[in-house]
Amino acid sequence: MSINPNSVEARDVAYHMHSYTNARAHQENGPVVIDRGEGAYVYDTSGKKYFEAMSGLWSAGLGFGEERLVQAATAQMAKLPYYHNFNSKSHGPAVDLAEKLISIAPVPMSKVFYTNSGSEANDTVMKLLWYRSNALSQPERKKIISRQRGYHGVTIASASLTGLPNNHRSFDLPIANVLHTGSPHHYRDAQDGETEEEFASRRAEELEQMILDEGPDTIAAFIGEPVMGAGGVIVPPATYWEKIQAVLRKYDILLIADEVICGFGRTGQMFGSQTFGIEPDILVMSKQITSTYFPLSAFMMNERVFDPIADESNSIGVLGHGFTGAAHPVGAAIALENLKIIEERDLVTQANERGQYMQQKLRGLSDHPLVGEVRGVGMIAAVELVADKAAKTGGETPGALGAQANRMLEAKGVISRNMMDAMAFCPPLISSETDIDFMVSTLAKTLDEMHGSL
Structure with missing residues (x-):
């Protein structure tokens, strides 16, 4: 590299390993x-x-x-720079944000669970669905259906849900109990002469056949982004979500809307679920929830999801899951101000x-x-x-x-x-x-x- 050896660029190459980067090319070209x-x-x-x-x-x-987000962070940092939500502890920003999210949800929701990234959120969703199935005495109902070209994160579980080859290659992924049905990309995947509606019908039929082949009683949920992001900004064809949801309802399978990219205005409505008529049981959020001024993610769940989980935690004595930085008061304060700005403007x-x-x-x-x-x-x-x-x-x-x-x-x-x-x-x-x-x-x-x- 022909750069100053004392520069930040040179020091980056010397000490910093990057995400989604060819490490050898980075050493050659720098940041x-x-x-x-x-x-x-x-x-x-x-x-x-x-x-x-x-x-x-x-x-x-x-x-x-955005100065108002900086001010919100500064004020909260001065008042309560950190606290958690383990062992029935809480703080005002986490409570206020949960209440706000439930109030703007596209469908009735019951509870908010906080995590730190979209990957952690989807990983936790998968874990809690297994917990829920056990609570319902349905130990076989553990499979999650995702889609080819879908993106749901990079932890072991969420990367398994992701349907992109480079997120699986050399990582020994996907793990068991994760299935992938076809992408909703009409331009790439439609048959000759197939209309959007015909293509959507075929994708719904393929999903139903996968469910029948696997056994409906083994499928816990289906996960999808309203609009696929990292898979290529794939906008679903006409009638797609209507037909997919009809199949899921037929076999009593939960629907997870991954709104990590689509949420908080990106598709022209507050949530992508509203744009495409999706009625999820679980809705996952991150990124624009704080405009990423602070790492924060969360998901909302309805009563149908929450009740068995709550019962199982009562039976065991604890819900043995959580993150040190989840429900962070600074992140929650920024999210509240972020949502206030989105609404005011x-x-x-x-x-x-x-x-x-x-x-x-x-x-x-x-x-x-x-x-x-x-x-x-x-x-x-x-x-x-x-x-x-x-x-x-x-x-x-x-x-x-x-x-x-x-x-x-x-x-x-x-x-x-x-x-x-x-x-x-x-x-x-x-x-x-x-x-x-x-x-x-x-x-x-x-x-x-x-x-x-x-």
């Missing part, structure tokens, strides 16, 4: 070190400005530098309106020779790149087009993320139309340059 943030933009240590078109990791809904409505603007602008690229599909809803979208539009194929190496576009966009001041050859866009909810215009025009220039060099 981009982000130094500060302002609104929808971040700046690296050289002073270069970037539009953060991914909200960090789908998560900084209020952007970077009507950012959900703004996300719907600005999201329509963003979707329209991105769809204006649909005729570009390198664009196979533009998809999205609200303030989340993807542009899938292809070398051959008719065949829907990319370059010789899968993901090469996306990686090239990602590098070129970053060089031009837009941070995106390629998921193989799909470019993701998930800008902060506070982004302006001018910000969106810059993002889309930069993408258009990048695609033109890439096409000219092919």
